[in-house]
Amino acid sequence: MDDFVSESDSDYTSYWRDWFISSRGNEYFCEIDEDYLTDRFNLTGLNTEVQYYQYALDLVTDVFDLDCDDEMRETIEKSARNLYGLVHARYIVTTRGLAKMLEKYKKCDFGKCPRVMCHSHPLLPMGLSDIPHHKPVKLYCARCEDVYNPKSTRHAAIDGAFFGTSFHNILFQAYPQLVPPKSSERYIPRVYGFKVHAAAALVRWQNKERNDMRRRLRKMEVDSGFKDTDEDLDLEEEDEEEEDENDNTAMVEYRGGPSASMESHMTGSVA
């Protein structure tokens, strides 16, 4: 970045934004259109948020021509990056911004979901807060609908407010066809092939929650997005606990059967 700052005489040939988005660590950003940046309405309120707002804006739009010492330049440079980020958060929820981010999403520019059962589904950048300098950027997986930390430390340092809390959700509202199919595939902890009681009980409870949700959605005639059909849901309900018949559970699983003897067995195995 210092290289650029030093060659102040060629501002209009080396575009600051080009340099910014192609520099290391800034892979998550897309390029903001000149038109968007020069429309003052889009920058409402940012002048109080960013130091040396006018100089920073000049730098971002490649019309910066202030003679100043290196220290000052560094400060302005920092402000410019900050300003770019804040405008970025607004830009990426516009139609053009969404389209640009979508391209990056399809190219897996934001990385892939680390969760094994998501099978490397592409991620989207997001913030947990819209207030700057609050929380660093996180990555959202649309398949498991959870939030992950970026792998690289240079990404972990980016402000989450440069992407905002709404962008990734707006993207799927704008492109509902891109919502990935959901899957109930999951990891089940086992010891020598046997499920572990505590984890298995939680899994059963979670499966019940999922089936309740799917039934709720079916009643409202909303597509649940799960790959298997609703008929499977009814089947699943019948043998909720026999997802994989080949496997047994480590401790005797309670199946709602009649048993005082089972109860004594359970306490027996604990004592």
Added chain:
Amino acid sequence: MSTSSGTPESWISSFCSLLGHEYFAEVSEEFIEDDFNLTGLQSQVAMYKEALEMILDVEPEDDEDDEDEEEEEDEEDISGDGRDLAHRGERRRHNGHSRIASDLSVIEASAEMLYGLIHQRFICSRAGIQQMSEKYELNHFGVCPRTNCNQTRTLPVGLSDIPGEDTVKLFCPSCLDVYVPPNSRFQTVDGAFFGRTFGALFLMTFPEYDLSKSHADPVSNLSRTLEDQIMINGMYARNIAPGLGKGKVYEPKIYGFRVSEMAKSGPRMQWLRKKPEDIHVLDEARQYAEDHGAGDSEDDDQSMSSRAVARRRAPGNARLRQQQRQQAGQNGSPMAVEAANGAESEL
């Protein structure tokens, strides 16, 4: 055993210090030298004998029984044992010390495979799981990438016990899910070298680790307070998926408004990160006993709220807690004892 080779480092420790092998424990030679621990591996690994010698740093010449083969086709008939000693002896004299390079690389690959398979068994033994717990405490296995798990320590696991099927994964005890290791160098490590059992067995063997702790904090055990000592389904209640449940489930929002479940893009996977607010709901056996137990007339009251259950369970709870205190006084949890015994009998 003879270590006349003069190399300062054993094969095992140099293997474990290779880039990408950070998750491996150093299997003790005792464990490998016990033939019982190697049962069945002979048919799974090519050039078994040579591979085993390589792992143990035994010079082939020092051993009367060893085989010195170099044809690649031997890979196919390692199970056949009808090779006559005389023939072998002759050949050895022929070849002397030197093995040709391609042969060595085949043996090296076999040794790595064999070591991995022994490792899968070793880390489920008492000594092995102990060593893995030390590595766990030293943050050798990385942290969970999920934001709401707060960088809790993970454990290396395989999704299959059969080599060649999948690479090593990281199991997060806080959200009970598995993740791809962040560094691509682990994508060459076979998951079967850790196996499906280790992750869950580790938690049963060391039930007292506080699983909600981030990797930045030193490892600590659950406190001795009554609340921490409550057990459900053979685990400390506080350690049942501490990264899940209320406040740890991501809620999608647009400009501060939650996205409705009825929307096409609405939340569908929250169940995966949910946990009952009252963890006692998971104690199905006790709940059944309370619903159907003697003296309880409300037999068919299955759909009652968990609150009602909690109220009626109170006396039973106290009894169990007392029981647990006694057990804790003896030797940790009952699961720990079982697991440790199981591991020992394997040795």
